[in-house]
Amino acid sequence: MDELLALVDINLHDIGVIVTNCSVFSPTPSMTSMIINKYKLPVDVKSFNLAGMGCSAGLLALDLAKRVLLAHPNKYALVLSTENLTRSLYYGNQRSMLVTNCLFRVGGSAVLLSNKWKDRKISKYKIIHTSRSQMGAIDMCYRSVYQEEDCKGTIGVSLSKDLMQSAGLALQHNMKLLGPKILPFSELFLYILNGFMMKISPNSKIKPYIPNFKLACDNICIHAGGKAVVRAMELALNLPFELSEPSHMTLYRFGNLSSASVWYELAYEESKARVKKGNRVWQIGLGSGFKCCSSYLKALKDIDLRSSSQCWADCISELPVQLPSDEGGHH
Template sequence: MSFGCYKPPQNFRVPFASYVEHCRLLKDRWDESSIQFQEKVLSKAGMSQLTALPTSFHYLPPRITLQLERQECETVLFAAVDEILSSVNVKPHQIGVVVSNCSAFSPTPSMTSMIINKYKLPVDVKSYTLAGMGCSVGPLALDLAKRVLTIHRNKYALIVSTENLTRSLYFGNERSMLVTNCLFRVGGSAVLLSNKWADRKVAKYKIMYTARSHMGAIDMCYRSVYQEEDANGTVGVGLSKDLMKSAALALQHNMRILGPKVLPLSEIFLYTLNQLKVRFSAKGEAKQYIPNFKLAFDNICIHAGGTAVIRAMEKALDLPFKYSEPSHMTLYRFGNISSASIWYELAYEESKGRVKQGNRVWVVGLGSGFKCCSAYLKALKTMDMSCSSQCWSDTIAELPVELPSTSHHCH
């Protein structure tokens, strides 16, 4: 039906100079070469000085407590849910399904229990808490909620997505683990779904298809984003050199699932012909044909994991900037906000007035596992800033901006 995105307050903002200064004041946590490395990543990350970090990071030294981890989660998710409930004629007691997703934070009681307690949801609510599933889980949670709604009739489903940065901060000097400190920023989203026939008149989108690809059976993909201890026993999430290759494999598999359902017959024919040619040609002689997904979709929202990831997807799908603009601008304004990023991107497209009735929207999540999950949404009405999330209200007129031509490899 609708969705909401958290907009961090101004006092959460952390300019690059402030971040680096804090690191230098914590000499017992990071050595000088690690600080210089983080400074270099920030300068090439395609992010602005407007990105935000939660309360815990603003203390010296940062305060990593369960209370602040929980506070970060509640602050973000409650604000996103409040934005939805203020824009639709749905009361909390009408919500019958809740799905939460957050990789690093899995408290007791669960994140879904936080939502149930705050909004006093009914006793028979069906709740699902997804943890450790990375940045791809936005469309995956959408797929789960959609499947639950096919069983339970006349229900509303609420999906909340965030990443907990208080829990995720890495206090070590392993470079592959330091990248996440630089890229991930505070953010979160809430999405409301309905299977009630009467809601078709007020709903913004209809879920047409979902596709999930999990490459975890391949060791290279499984280890490409991996949480472990460094040489000094400090826990962090490492990004391997095989990350981009893993993302490409997952995307290719996902396109094979979704392609036949969305592509015009001409593209399906060309792709089938190419597959036969590849199969019966000598190894390396025939090039793989990448179907033209621009013929299938009007708006594309690719997870804003980093400039390198977005540009790799541009190259793989042969996308001009107008299709990747929402991903680049979400990264620029908010940073990597994990599984919530696709909803900020869709809000960007709405705020720019680019989502018209009948538009076909493709949202693509990429993350650890390695997974690629995507969804095809059909716009049921024409949208603009007045009916979109207000997370872009203060910056949309100034965007897009010119971006640096190179970027550090990132998740």
């Protein structure tokens, strides 16, 4: 947040909304209160501290901040997404719980939102749409990422074999919410026609039509939940490596950064100078619950952070690296 506030020229008393999220760490006072105290924010700031909401909480927090700003004009909103794994390190020997020790890492991101018209000239992106899908009513999805005790009473987070299926269901529902808002008419027509044909011929071998979301996006940031997650998303959306590269490289360099991962991925694209004015960016967050959250952004200017990126500057020139064949054989 220090780095963010050093880049912008704002009066801290104009910050009207602050949203923080950290899934497995919930201190007292809250992280929101810590930030308010550190920066001496105004007493009427609308503060929200999200805990236990998994890796999709970064985009969920963005959605919340956007909605609160709509009701409070002429204000700024700060969104801080992070994770603190130290308190939840698993010390047992159950394999399904040891995965989180190997995969997750600590990271953080800070985003400043504005609903002031004058800030349009200096803003990097405009939020076009956000969508949220919650599959918690389905037991399989609810228990796919689950904190519990092992047979010896040691607490850990268990990843079930139903995780990929749960992610697929959440993504499918989220695409149904977002698709009508962002897809071109031609794709919507084909999807509706396919559904109609399947309905009138239920016993036919007609396969469900998956719209081509590549036509609606120039940059895609898929939550770097693991190589299997990213690979499954590639297959589901029929993505070339160029579009999934930010997710693969974030996982390679930083691991699973939980709710902050989609912002590291966007910073990767910016550091590669691949975000141009008018580009449409789709961020996809997947997390426990099971949830899928999306944000659809429009770039308001060309962005080139090759010489100034805080997190990628030391390695961006060496990426992408060649991936092992079990990740799809891409280069």
